[in-house]
Every structure is written in structure tokens, then in C-alpha cells.
Amino acid sequence: MRAARQTGPTTHASTLKEGLPFPLGATWDGLGVNFALFSAHATRVELCLFDEDCKETERVTLPEYTDEVWHGYLPDARPGQLYGYRVHGPYEPEAGHRFNPNKLLLDPYAKQIVGQLEWNDALFGYTIGHPDDDLSYDERDSAPFMPKSRVIDSAFTWGNHYWPGVPWDRTILYEAHVRGYTVLHPNVPDALRGTFAGMAHQEVVDYIRSLGVSSVELLPVHAFIDEKHLFDVGLRDYWGYNTLGFFAPHARYMATNTVAEFKEMVAHFHEAGLEVILDVVYNHTAEGNHLGPTLSLRGIDNATYYRLAENPRLYVNDTGTGNTLDLSHSRVLQTVMDSLRYWATEMRVDGFRFDLATILGRESHGFDQSGGFLDACRQDPVLGRVKLIAEPWDIGPGGYQSGKFSPGWAEWNDRFRNATRAFWRGDEGSLADFATRLTGSADIFDQRGRRPYASINFVTAHDGFTLRDLVSYNDKHNETNGEENRDGSSNNLSWNHGAEGATDAPDILLLRNRQMRNLLASVLLAQGTPMLLAGDEFAQSQGGNNNAYCQDNEITWLDWQSAVDYRSLTDFVRRLTRLRSHHALLRRNRFLHGTIDEDSGIKDVTWLTPDGEEFTEERWNDPQSRCLGMLLDGRANPSGVKKPGVESTLLLLINAHHEAATFVLPKLPPRSEWRLLLSSVSGTRKSGSADRAKTTLEGRSLMLYKTHPPAPS
Numbered sequence: 001m002r003a004a005r006q007t008g009p010t011t012h013a014s015t016l017k018e019g020l021p022f023p024l025g026a027t028w029d030g031l032g033v034n035f036a037l038f039s040a041h042a043t044r045v046e047l048c049l050f051d052e053d054c055k056e057t058e059r060v061t062l063p064e065y066t067d068e069v070w071h072g073y074l075p076d077a078r079p080g081q082l083y084g085y086r087v088h089g090p091y092e093p094e095a096g097h098r099f100n101p102n103k104l105l106l107d108p109y110a111k112q113i114v115g116q117l118e119w120n121d122a123l124f125g126y127t128i129g130h131p132d133d134d135l136s137y138d139e140r141d142s143a144p145f146m147p148k149s150r151v152i153d154s155a156f157t158w159g160n161h162y163w164p165g166v167p168w169d170r171t172i173l174y175e176a177h178v179r180g181y182t183v184l185h186p187n188v189p190d191a192l193r194g195t196f197a198g199m200a201h202q203e204v205v206d207y208i209r210s211l212g213v214s215s216v217e218l219l220p221v222h223a224f225i226d227e228k229h230l231f232d233v234g235l236r237d238y239w240g241y242n243t244l245g246f247f248a249p250h251a252r253y254m255a256t257n258t259v260a261e262f263k264e265m266v267a268h269f270h271e272a273g274l275e276v277i278l279d280v281v282y283n284h285t286a287e288g289n290h291l292g293p294t295l296s297l298r299g300i301d302n303a304t305y306y307r308l309a310e311n312p313r314l315y316v317n318d319t320g321t322g323n324t325l326d327l328s329h330s331r332v333l334q335t336v337m338d339s340l341r342y343w344a345t346e347m348r349v350d351g352f353r354f355d356l357a358t359i360l361g362r363e364s365h366g367f368d369q370s371g372g373f374l375d376a377c378r379q380d381p382v383l384g385r386v387k388l389i390a391e392p393w394d395i396g397p398g399g400y401q402s403g404k405f406s407p408g409w410a411e412w413n414d415r416f417r418n419a420t421r422a423f424w425r426g427d428e429g430s431l432a433d434f435a436t437r438l439t440g441s442a443d444i445f446d447q448r449g450r451r452p453y454a455s456i457n458f459v460t461a462h463d464g465f466t467l468r469d470l471v472s473y474n475d476k477h478n479e480t481n482g483e484e485n486r487d488g489s490s491n492n493l494s495w496n497h498g499a500e501g502a503t504d505a506p507d508i509l510l511l512r513n514r515q516m517r518n519l520l521a522s523v524l525l526a527q528g529t530p531m532l533l534a535g536d537e538f539a540q541s542q543g544g545n546n547n548a549y550c551q552d553n554e555i556t557w558l559d560w561q562s563a564v565d566y567r568s569l570t571d572f573v574r575r576l577t578r579l580r581s582h583h584a585l586l587r588r589n590r591f592l593h594g595t596i597d598e599d600s601g602i603k604d605v606t607w608l609t610p611d612g613e614e615f616t617e618e619r620w621n622d623p624q625s626r627c628l629g630m631l632l633d634g635r636a637n638p639s640g641v642k643k644p645g646v647e648s649t650l651l652l653l654i655n656a657h658h659e660a661a662t663f664v665l666p667k668l669p670p671r672s673e674w675r676l677l678l679s680s681v682s683g684t685r686k687s688g689s690a691d692r693a694k695t696t697l698e699g700r701s702l703m704l705y706k707t708h709p710p711a712p713s
Helices: 178-182 202-210 262-271 297-305 330-345 372-380 412-427 431-438 505-523 560-565 566-581
Strands: 025-030 034-037 044-050 056-061 064-066 069-074 083-090 112-114 149-152 173-176 215-218 222-224 243-249 275-280 350-356 387-390 410-413 456-459 529-533 605-608 627-632 651-657 661-663 672-679 694-697 701-708
Touching: 034 083, 034 297, 034 672, 056 069, 083 297, 112 243, 202 262, 202 431, 243 330, 243 387, 262 275, 275 529, 297 330, 410 412, 412 431, 431 627, 505 529, 505 566, 505 701, 560 566, 566 672, 627 661, 651 672, 651 694, 694 701
Parallel strands: 173 215, 173 529, 215 275, 275 350, 350 387, 387 410, 410 456, 456 529
Antiparallel strands: 025 034, 034 069, 044 056, 044 083, 064 069, 083 149, 112 149, 222 243, 605 627, 627 651, 651 701, 661 694, 672 701
């Protein structure tokens, strides 16, 4: 065990008062600032104050220790004050303790973090290159290389603020990256590109709204850092899944260097009726494994904040990033819950998508639907009104928990992604699974009163191929990531349609464009909650890179020239979102099972073969089946209350075969007819041949019909 060593003279401000242990963090009350920091195992906590040039001006010991919280009050402190902590205690890695007051630490509750981390050996609690590795002790001061916490005044005039409050059944998610979305946008001023202010630009907001999506899901905006191995080779952590602070917006995304910029973006989105969903990372931090730097939690109370292995020198690594936060500890859980409530109330966001969410529900015995975090969210009066979306997997034991989250949660549905990709690629035996995904994946989610919208349906996301690359590449091309193309998934269920990457061949381009429309239509016409990847609506390409986490460059930045070249694809997306909004049958609140309603004798969904007959078990099991019709009867009871439906009946015809297929159309009552709403051949109503009895679908295409007038109930 190494005793803490004093790193410099300690002065006590004459005005220092006891302060309060709550709230945690630095809180400006209009007269002064209260500082409160949790640490169960520290022996002393020093508050370090810095001027605007990041020069340390004063160091004071927090005078009080209440319920494991160190606290003090400075009447002379004001918003804008830069600060950090030095925490004293035992340096004993083999017992899980890594206190080192030579290392300046960020406040876990810092509402703003200023300055960039500068990678230097002084950031590590041990001496780099020492034969004892992390068992050694480093006495260099890390402050010159550390960003600093800043006290803020949270006051903001929201005015006549409007909460969109989009119901789940009308939600269409749009996953976007703050920097990548606008850094090349020709109509956003240069100074605002790649920032929250750039996202709030009226032309950007108007464009997103025009797509018909309801909710913008932003990749991580919490303060994060570039991993050292990326920094060393000239790359950056682009996606942002390397969190440094759970309360502070990322400094690189702020044109004005004020937290108010994020609030202004939210206000503009809300005014346009758009929700803001944040992708959040509470499963690990940027401090890495036992050989990582000491930046915040590790130096504040390592043994409390992190899940340690049987040998406490090491970390449980269920995240694949080196460490795992221990949400089974009440104070760690409090930190996460306080962060979520802060963003939901002070910053007014509308929901969260949780990265590697299985970890958040894992107790000592494994994943638990009634784990502390999931229970805390379920009963919380603030979080109970926002959207909660889980990525239901991690790499830990029992890590795949799709469909196992509590009622009230929605989940990313990777089985929808895989089934849809496989079906349109033409894989044998994929039709039955695809049909199940189209109807909301009842086999996964129809339990405990959950609704179809619990399934987040997507075919592309930030992690993996873009839509255009999905139809343009058989293999990943991640050479620029510096890992000899070993990173990223090799099982993409993609198809290049005859040429790898870019091509001028008209027949290949024609088929690729049709397949993109097929995939987009599958997402937006399926039961559940659709999610689109920003840029897919105009065929954004990453050159075949399916793991572009480290590419902060033209590989990932949205190419707005492509938005001009693929305007017809964008219009197709707009038509799909309008159809989904107009037809409630496409977004039912009850699962479709194909059972006959005893009162009306009507099925909610009927599966049809091209010859107009219902699918048999033999047909479902035929590996060569690639054509089907999905009949959604508008007369079917839409809810548990016994009342007849009044919707137009919809008929979705699908042909994943390379040859054309003729479908016999279901018979209608007199004076009713089938009207074509959509075709993926050209993206309009004007494709395919049809009469009152049958219609022809070209190879690899789909059509959507409705009855006109609606069939009588």
C-alpha cells in the first residue's frame, strides 16, 4: 500500500463554509457555489480552482464529510469558475484502490467540461514503462494535460416551449451524428458546421421535418475523448462511445462554448414537432482497463464505481472497452439516474437509447428484468414519461437479452435487420422469418402487455453498412481503420448485385436502387417502430467501411451532393412516411396473429400466395418461397374494445425472386377496387400492370394497394 503524497501547498480560502452534501456536483445558488463529491474510500478531497488560462490559482480542502460525500461552499465562486479535484487515499491496486492526488480529476457531475485532453504519460496513475506496470506510482502532476470542469449558470429562457409528445405508434426514429450531419452542409455557416447550432439551423430542421420522421436520435453527445491508440495514429473517436462526463455536452459540438447552445437546438427541434432522443453510454467510461489513465472515477473511488474482477486489480470487461460501471451500487446508480433526469428536465430531451443496455440490468447473478436500474427507471416519475430504448446485448455472460426488457421499454430488433436483409438478398428459407418481422415480431415482444412498438425495426444503423453500401459491397472495406480490415462484422448479409463498390453499369445501378427502396419500404411498412439512418434517404456511402467509429472525415460526413443526385429516393422515403401516418393499419397497437375474430369472422392479417390462396404450412416451409401477399383487413377489430374497424384494407405484395411474378388480387365487394399506392420499381404509383383480377410484380419489387372506397364493415 502506498500512502497519498502531498503534491503542493494547500491553502484554505478564508470564506470557505461547510456547504451541503446535496446536490452532488458544483451548484450555483445565486450567492455562491456548493461543491459536493461522493467518495466512500477517500481520506481527503482537495478542490483546485483555475483561472481562464487554466492556471491553478487556489487549492482548498473540502471541510466536511457527510454520508460519504465531501462538501464545501465558496461564497466568492461564480459561474464560469474552472475547477477539478485531487482525491487522497490508498494507492493499492491489488485491493481495488487507485487514489493518486497528483492527478487532477474531473467532477463526475460537471455540467460543462472545457479544454481538450492532451495525451501525456502524466495522466496515468502509474509510471508508464515501469516493470511493475500499474502497481507502480506516478508523482507527476496531470493538471496541465487535463480538461477542466466549469461551474455553470443553468438559467435559460425557454419561452413558450412546446413538448412534441409523439405517441409511440406514430414514432419514426432518425439516427444522426451531430458533427457529421452538418460539417459539409452547404447552407450552414462555416462557424456552425458540426455543432449543435448547426443542427438547429432552420434549413436543417426544415429538411428533417420534411422527411416525415418524428424523432431525431443523436449519437452520443456526452463529453468524450479520443482513445490513445487512435490519437497515436492520427484518428479520432468519431461515434462518441468513450464517455468522460455524463452531464456535460461534448465541447467539440459547441460553436458558442455554452451549454445553452444545446438547449437552443432542442427548442428549435421541438418547435418543429421533432423529438430529441440521446444515445447514452452508462456501461463504461473512457478510463479503460487497469492500464488506462486516471481522469475521474478511477481516482475518486475506483472500488465503488467499477465492477472489479476476482482479482480487484483487474476489471470486469462485459463492454469490451476495458471496464464496466457497477450500477448495483446505490451511488453509481444515483449518478446515472441523476444524469438521465438532468437531460430530461434541464435539457428537455424526449428519450434515451442505451448503449449495451444488458449491462445496466445485470446484477451479480446475471441479467435481471427487476434489476436495480430497470426498476429505478420504471418507477421514476420523470423517466416514466420519456422514451426508453435498449440495445439489448453486450459481450458478457448471457449478454443477448432481446425481448427480455421490462414493459415500457423499446428494444433494437437485430432479428428484423437480419431477416429483412436475408430475404431481399434472396436467401433460401428466409420468407417465414421475414413475415414474422413484418408483423411486429410477436414471438419476441408479445408478452406482459408489451405492444408492437417495442420493436425498433431497422436495416441499417451507425454500426455497420449504410443502405447504399449494403447493396454495393459483398465484403467490408475497413482498411483505413488501421487494423488490416480485421475489425467490424464479416457477416453483413449484404450483396453487391454484380460489382464490388462503385460501378457505371446501368443494370446494376437500377437493381441497387430498387433494392434500397425495398429495404426502406420494409422498415416503414412493418408493424413496430421504424428507425432510419441519416443519409440513407439519399444513398450516403462510406466506401464499404462498416465500422467507421474512428473516421471523422469525408468517409462518415454526410455528402449533401448525394442528396441532389438521389432526390427521387428521398421523395420515396417521404411517400412512405406519409403512408404510414395516414394508414393506422401500418402502426397498430396490437400484434397481428392471423386469427379469426369470433364476432366478425375477419382475420387481422392474411398471408396470400401469388395465386391468391392462403399460405399453408408446406408453403411456409418451402425454402424456395420468395413471394407473398400480406392482406391487412380494415374491418378487423383494432383494439381490445369490441368495435369494427373503419380503415381501408391494405394489400402488400412482395416478390424477392429475380423473375417477375403475377399475383391474383383478392376479390372485393361491388363498386370497390384496388388502388396502387406505392411501387418500389420506380418509387411511384405508376409501375407494374394491373387489372381488377391480377397484377404483375417485376423481380425484386413490392407494391402496396388499398381498397377504394373502403370495404364496408
